[in-house]
Amino acid sequence: MTTAPAPSKEPTVTVPDTSTEVQLLVEPSSLAPRRRMAQSLLRSRELSILAVLLLVIAAATIKNPSFLLSSSGWRDLLLTPSMLILLAVGQAAVIITRNVDLSVGSVLGLTAYLTGRLFIDHPGIPVVVVFAAGLLVGAVLGLVNGLLVALGRVPALVITLGTLYIYRGLVLSWAGSSRINASDLPAGFLALGTQQILTIPVLFLIAVVVLSAVGYYLYTARSGREFYAIGSDPDAAVLYGLNVRRRVIGAFLLSGALAGLAGVVFAARYGSVSSDAGTGIELQAVAAAVIGGVAIFGGSGTVWGAAIGAVLLVTINRALPMLGIPDFWQQALVGALILSAIVLDRVLSARQSRRLVEARDQS
Amino acid sequence: MTRTYAAYAHPLWRRLLLTREAAVVALVIAVSLWAYSNVPYFGDQLTLTYLLLDVTPILLIALPMTLVIITGEIDLSVASVVGLSSVLLGVLHERGFSIPVAALIALVVGALCGALNGYLVARVGLPSLAVTIGTLALYRGLAIGILGTKAVTDFPSDWTQRASETIGGTGIPAFMWVFLLLAVVFTLALHFSPFGRGVYDIGLGSEAAHFSGVKVERTKFVLFVLSGAVSALAGVFYTLRFGSARGDNAAGLELQVIAAVLLGGVSIFGGRGKLAGVVAGVLLIGIISSALRLQGITVNVINIIIGLLLVLSVISTTVLAWVSDVAARRNRGARPTKTPAGVGTL
Amino acid sequence: ATGATPSGSGSGGAAAKLSVVFIPKNLGNPYFDTSDAGGKKAVESLGGTYSEVGPQQASPDGQVQYINTAAQQHVSALVVSANDPKAIGDALNQARKGGTKVVTFDSDTDPQYRDLFINQASPEGLAKVEVDGITKQIGDSGEIAILSASANATNQNAWIDLMKKDLAANHPNVKLVDVVYGNDDDQTSFDKTAALLQTHPNLKGIISPTTVGIAAAGRYLSTSDKKGKVALTGLGTPNQMREYVKNGTVKEFYLWNPADLGALAAYAADALVKGTITGKEGDTFTAGSLGSFKVGANQTVLLGDPFAFNAGNIDQFKF
């Protein structure tokens, strides 16, 4: 037996041969940190979607300056997508774990109606309590999804398709044909729908705060990173000893809570709620995430991308009439946009993996 | 010295009766009997007619959808193809095309829609869930774009009547012949042909199927094309039955179709399921809806019931496996042999 | 419970108890809530059974299912607001074959598919009152737009045609720049209003001849910097519009009394079922406290003139 070098504190090992040591010494990267950051930013999906968004805004503004430059234009630009941002952020978190949540539209409808009911049945209830109630009810509904998916070990698509029907059925039974009108809601709450702080709408601020919190969590928390690991390879995640069930339940809980919050936002923004509020919006939320670069089979993408995707979807809808495209064609354009996003994603990732393989071959 | 084997581990009755399909069929019979004796007017011929007319589009689309899901893919764009073919039928009719010619063109366009899905999924290798969410928006957008939210309603009445006329005095819509024909074709293709075995193999292990010479790409492509064409046929029927071509016809139908297919015992992971179960699943939803409507119960409760059936039907497998696992463990008296496994995914 | 024999009433509902099914364009629509409530009161005062069913979204295929169900049940009368003048025709005729009387109200089908149409107001009158309202508010010149329900809603389209004619003939300086469709959906109507204001910066007025539309437009306008600068009028219910009349977004809007409309439809249905009228021109019947009505041309009964709601009178109305 030879004696190995004395154990050092650092987990480094003296490399057997000095000549190879020099040659093989690893540099973290040959690029300066700032340039590397700039490069990876330039290549990121988020940035390319943002560029498309800015292009759309620019085109619409040139055609009609009030699209951006009037005070309503600026406000609507931020306000209109707020609700979809919330949904897309939750959806992105779920998709990153290689699941999907189709029930968000129904959850939104339920909490939107709940919001109105609370104001009608408990006059004078503080707005904060209503927001908390929406968040909580959404979280509970999301938890049900999460438990069914994680404990039942059944596909999320089927479960949330089922709960889409169930939750919608609950709203319909509860609301019947009654509806919430603006006059049922207190002025202070309705004002939230349009209030601005330094020209930034409050609802948009809420969306951005949520987005930042979730984005920060997913990027910097251990458990946040585990969302990605689980989506990237669920079997490997089990071998790593990650608590897959807890994270999946957590993702659904988050998505439900944000859909619940979006329901309250819906009530504040539109001022009237009928029992079919939010019908069909789940596919928009999935589409926003996909456009924003969240891979449908999990593991990659960011909530920032999903949020930009949501803004792009909504803004395109608003800009097309301005560009002289009849609004009837908008949906077709959205479809084409989704498809090109997926195809682009494939092209980029193919190029990326080719680049990585080449890098390996050369090293 | 060669061994000989029993073909089956279980007798025929067990293989027929202890299956998901049998359970759904039993449920259909039970619900029908209950409705027949408890729901006023459920026994009427008219009920049968309307029930079948209502489920016909779902029945039609469920046929190719079953095959698509068995290969492990999904097609969310079907309802949009229904809308698009409806609009085409309307617009072409307005331009003076005869109904058969317009319908044929609609079918071709439907097949092309399916071909785009198939190309992106099978050839390019993109996930079908994402692709068909995109084409769901695209095809619906084209439908609405072509016609706006206007409607074409002046279809010749002999054609609109043909869509809902019944066979003699049976109360069964004549259009069921078309479904029956397609159902026979799809059943032979899926359950009694080499092609169908390939479809199952792709769903159970597409790599192994590829290694055995199954043309995985081509099979998937063909199935998406079929899905588009049959959806277009459903669109033609839908248009003539309601005498109205609108861009938003059948919006949301895709989820009903998928719910029915899954309820009928098809696994969303692919590889499992039978057309008989799917047809029973569609009928089950139709019968429940019809019976509840006749009792004056509205869509909300129907929604809840469909949702619950769907959730219960998928977790039942897990629950049953868990129960038999517990039972086996108790018999063996061994320590738990738990193996952590990944949770269900898409 | 029925056995195999088709019970109920195979041959006309004369012997059976009066049963009336109301099918609005869609459920959850406050206008129809009010009108159907009026119908309910009337049906019950006549000793009949009332029910209301309908689709979630305002589409003809959704309505057909409920018409079919009513036909299966052999109800004595159907009161329908049609989402399409033709698409639900076959289903209605099927029901009539089974002995059900069909009354349309609010939005008509082609005459061959129903026994009677209860017209809330003459289309000419409605179109005129809305055009007069908006032109007065904008000083008879400038751009206006219309926010309608779905693009194939029979009544709205008829009114829009009449408005266009009226504008061309009597208001040469007022330009109708756009007609958009909110599909009687809160969110869509709201977003369309926003788009309308952005696309046409010089817009001075909006007519929304649908209650969901005018409420959504009122909500958007009252929260935007165009409040008070863009006039809004149309057909709305006082409960939904109270807020916007009081905060000055809307000066005046119009509507008949929907509850009366529903009640009149119910009385007409009853008269048809009892056989007091057959629906031909010149028939007369009494509609409870609403008085006596006469069937006009095209088997149509006219409710009366629309009513103008404004800050001065809105608090007297609770519907």
Place this chain on the structure above:
Amino acid sequence: MRHDSIGAASHPTLTLRDVAKSFGPVVALRSGTLVAQPGSIHALVGENGAGKSTLVKIVAGVHRRDAGEFLLGGEPADFGSTAESKAAGVAVIYQEPTLFPDLSVTENIFMGRQLLGRGRRIDRAAMYAEAARLFAGLGVHIDPRRQALGLSIADQQIIEIAKAISLDARLLIMDEPTAALSGVEVERLFAVARRLRDEGRAIVFISHRFDEVFDLCDTVTVMRDGQYIATKPIADTSVEEIVGLMVGREVAELFPKTPAPIGDPVLQVSGLTASGVFHDVTFEVRAGEIVGLAGLVGAGRSEIARAIFGVDRYDSGSVRVKGCEVPPRDPAAAIRAGMAFVPEDRRRQGLVTEASVTDNITGVIRGSLARFGLLTKRMENAAAGPWAGRLEVKTGALDMNAKTMSGGNQQKVVIAKWLATKPTLLIIDEPTRGIDVGTKAEVHRLLSELAGQGMAILMISSELPEVLGMADRVLVVCEGRITADLPRDRATPEAVMHAATHALTGGHHGHPGGHHGHPGGAQDQQAAS
């Protein structure tokens, strides 16, 4: 029979006694026994399917044992998840790399236990630095920030190793970590392993390469068919003895290739190239001939076979069967031309494990079974029965799921499926991997018999004795090139190993047991060969 190798340390780090584990009908482990001492490297050897990986996974908490004793540091242990075993100080390198392709290399190393900075925030800079240090220690050149996607198998293995080392565990288990590594990388790994040993940790090392076992380890435990056989100090044993214990019989008797008349060429491959994978591969296989394709794992043998069969693409070259060109990328055409292909990954490529025995056996021929395009279960069962019988597949009924069968029986089903196509050429990749000894002999007899009937057989095997025993001619593949074509009489282990390692820079081959490694051992061995 038990033999605790290194004297009486206070407590062995790991003690397993008579541990058993079954997967449904498959008994993976009957009585696994292993005692690993601190400050010692313990080799675990045994044939494919002996149950080594299963044993490892029980210690790691992936599986729970059905029976037996499991002590860690003298304390009873029973892990329900890998998190628990990690917490108890067990680090495992699994046989198959388990990386998250979407995440960076660094995240892969630290997932679940990332270094935290202020506010429990992940400290990426510290992690990158730490990863760079780990890689420097292993002497490899991997950018810590790059994505794991696209890494070579060797690089993936390095990352697994870095991951395990960084765990600072008292017990490190490595399940075939060297399978994909080159000589230099192996030497660096060994240096690290020795250092860890000298720090007093216990290491369990699994490998099929005896030279490595004798180079690195202190003690060796042999397993066979899920059973503990023996534990020996390395110093007191020899390769021959270990092989004897592993196989349980004389090696030679396993490979009863009987000479058969060699006929015309059936398969002619010329100039086959797929850039980055294999280059200019040219050879032929004749009727009645068994050609063995030997080489190290990762040499590209499977890729060559897959390209010939049309599953994978290739850039240039041609494949002919009986003189007719076979189109590329079309397995169906290859099958029509008379090819059959038993792939190496039975569970994913060979079988549709979720389908029945019948469905699998008729999987390729059902097109020809169909009458008027129609096919019934009855027709399929009638066709499958005789083939299952001929290979003596042990199953209750033909509609049993292939999943429930043992590996050997599964392999019989795969072979039956291909024999049913009546091929003229059989390509068989790792014919006996994970198959028990009895079945192995049956498979060999069958191959021999088929060759005798005039079938051309191309056999890929990582088991040198199998190749040498069965093949009429041995082709050796090294780094994607054919480096030797040896007739039976010239195919000695030395010749094959020389050709197999010919192009490798730090190849370590030759005589096992000779060198007890020390830094710079790679160069020494190179010189010795």
